[in-house]
Structures are given as C-alpha cells and as structure tokens.
Amino acid sequence: xxxxxxxxxxxxxxxxxxxxxxxxxxxxxxxxxxxxxxxxxxxxxxxxxxxxxxxxxxxxxxxxxxxxxxxxxxxxxxxxxxxxxxxxxxxxxxxxxxxxxxxxxxxxxxxxxxxxxxxxxxxxxxxxxxxxxxxxxxxxxxxxxxxxxxxxxxxxxxxxxxxxxxxxxxxxxxxxxxxxxxxxxxxxxxxxxxxxxxxxxxxxxxxxxxxxxxxxxxxxxxxxxxxxxxxx
Numbered sequence: 744x745x746x747x748x749x750x751x752x753x754x755x756x757x758x759x760x761x762x763x764x765x766x767x768x769x770x771x772x773x774x775x776x777x778x779x780x781x782x783x784x785x786x787x788x789x790x791x792x793x794x795x796x797x798x799x800x801x802x803x804x805x806x807x808x809x810x811x812x813x814x815x816x817x818x819x820x821x822x823x824x825x826x827x828x829x830x831x832x833x834x835x836x837x838x839x840x841x842x843x844x845x846x847x848x849x850x851x852x853x854x855x856x857x858x859x860x861x862x863x864x865x866x867x868x869x870x871x872x873x874x875x876x877x878x879x880x881x882x883x884x885x886x887x888x889x890x891x892x893x894x895x896x897x898x899x900x901x902x903x904x905x906x907x908x909x910x911x912x913x914x915x916x917x918x919x920x921x922x923x924x925x926x927x928x929x930x931x932x933x934x935x936x937x938x939x940x941x942x943x944x945x946x947x948x949x950x951x952x953x954x955x956x957x958x959x960x961x962x963x964x965x966x967x968x969x970x971x972x973x974x975x
Contacts, residue, residue: 812831826902876931919950
C-alpha cells in the first residue's frame with residue numbers, strides 16, 4: 744500500500760533533503776526516513792577529504808609538469824619511465840588541454856571545492872537539496888571526463904600517466920562519497936521502491952563494496968595491457 748513519506752527538514756529545495764512525495768512506499772526502517780546521522784556523514788566526509796587532498800596534490804604536480812613542458816617540450820618528467828608509462832607523452836596530447844589549457848588546472852579548482860564541502864559536512868553542515876544535486880551533477884560530469892581521459896590514454900594515445908591514473912581513482916572515490924550522501928539523505932528522488940531500496944543499500948554500506956569492485960576492475964584493466972611495462 745502506498746503512503747505519503749514523512750517529511751524531515753524544510754521540504755523540496757530545503758536543507759533536509761526528504762520531501763513530501765505521495766504514492767511512494769515507505770521505508771521498512773523508520774530511521775531511513777530521517778537524514779543520516781553526523782557520525783555516518785562524517786565517515787563519508789573524511790573519505791572525501793583524503794581523496795580530495797590526494798587529488799589536489801596530484802593536480803598541482805600535473806600543473807607544474809604542464810608548465811615545464813610549455814617551456815621545454817623535450818623536458819624529461821619524473822614519471823617518464825618508458826615509452827608507455829610516460830606523463831610527458833600524455834601531457835603533450837591534445838586531450839590533455841581539451842579546453843585550451845591544461846586539464847590539471849580544472850582539477851585544482853574542483854578538488855579545492857570538494858575539500859571545502861567535505862570539511863563542512865564533517866563539521867555538521869547540512870547543505871540544501873539544490874546544492875547537493877548540483878554538486879552531484881557537476882562531479883558526475885567530472886567523473887565522466889576522468890574516465891574519458893583514461894579511455895583516450897589507454898586506446899588512442901597509447902601511454903599512461905601514473906598521476907592521471909591517481910586522479911581517476913580519487914575522482915571515483917569522491918564521486919562515490921558524494922553519491923552516498925545524496926542517495927542516503929533522500930536528495931535524489933528515485934521512482935517507486937527504488938528510493939527506499941537505494942537508501943537501505945547505502946545505509947548498510949554495500950556501496951563501499953561496489954566502489955572497491957570498480958577500482959579493482961580499473962586496476963585489472965591497466966595491468967592486462969600495461970603490466971609488463973610497469974616492471975620494465
């Protein structure tokens with residue numbers, strides 16, 4: 744039987760995330776009809792902070808290398824290990840400056856914002872629904888962009904940049920953390936029973952296993968093609 748979900752927070756567009764949505768089934772667990780607790784959010788925020796800091800550091804390194812190559816295209820970079828494990832080869836491709844400037848500059852801006860938001864969440868700040876959905880949309884675009892760059896390096900450029908691989912990993916982890924909060928706190932309105940099922944799935948921590956599986960698959964794909972080169 745359908746029922747109106749209990750509202751917690753300020754309603755649609757407000758800070759609480761949960762809204763009045765008639766004809767949606769109620770969660771079996773009443774706790775899932777409330778926003779997540781601070782301890783749960785803080786664990787996710789810490790994961791986002793660590794990933795964001797690693798991503799920010801990596802973006803700085805890639806930015807420095809881009810400036811170095813701009814001054815001397817023949818410069819040898821620290822991660823130029825061989826013909827296929829080469830930051831220089833990737834950095835000199837058109838894909839590395841898709842918008843007319845090094846992609847790493849975008850990474851610096853994005854990771855700085857991510858860290859700020861994650862620190863605020865860890866401190867107990869609850870952002871409004873529109874903000875969380877906007878952040879989710881923007882970072883989803885960033886995730887797609889990161890994997891597109893990996894695809895280009897893997898299949899088109901024919902070389903991998905270790906720093907770029909790390910950026911792909913940290914972007915995946917930050918996106919997973921942000922999505923975890925967006926789903927658990929009801930910001931993302933999924934149809935029918937998908938909403939309650941997704942909240943139960945996330946609240947139980949099962950999404951961590953999905954994230955781990957994606958990263959293992961990512962590592963396996965790299966090793967299948969470039970494993971011997973990593974040891975050369």
